[in-house]
Amino acid sequence: PGAGRNAWLNDVSSDDTDLTFDYSVSRSTDGTSGSIIDVISRSVSANNNYHSRLVVQGDGKVRVELAKSVSNVKTSLDMAYMPGTVSPNETLKVRIQTQGAGTTNFRAKVWKAGDQEPEAWTITRTDNTSNLQAKGSLGLYFYLSAAAGAGNQVFTVDNIAAKPVK
Secondary structure, three states: OOEEEEEEEEEEEEOEEEEEEEEEEOOOOOOOOOEEEEEEEEEEEOOEEEEEEEEEOOOOOEEEEEEEEEOOEEEEEEEEEOOOOOOOOOOEEEEEEEEOOOOEEEEEEEEEOOOOOOOOOOEEEEEOOHHHOOOEEEEEEEEEOHHHOOOOOOEEEEEEEEEOOO
16 A cells, blocks of 8 residues: 556647546455555646546545646645545446646546446636647556555456547
8 A cells, every 4th residue: 555556648649639438446444545546637747737537436436636746746626526426346336527728627536337427527626727728648556545545456347448528
């Protein structure tokens, strides 16, 4: 616990991204900080990005946060919870849209695989931070909190797709 890994799609450059994927974690954790994935949906340059943070807490709740990092200073734009709870190895569907230059529309939704995609977004925000209003790459950062308790955690991401917002 207390360690992370990342993966980048540096050849992708977009200011209009509809990102979808399936996601699961292999075990429950202690506390509320749990198993974390940051989905970087627009990385304009080093330490300047929009990202969605998904936290699978020990009680099975899934916290969804929209945030930005500017000069490596993270600011939370808003936070909400996915309805219901998730169990270890239960697959979640994730959809994140980051669209616009000048003003960015930023939203995310998370639901259980097998359920119909909800019409409503779990969380939605707009932002006009000037140095984030450009095309950027995509990435994933996986982190297991030191407070998560002993044991390995397997983060699984599958069926990842990035396309323009319709």
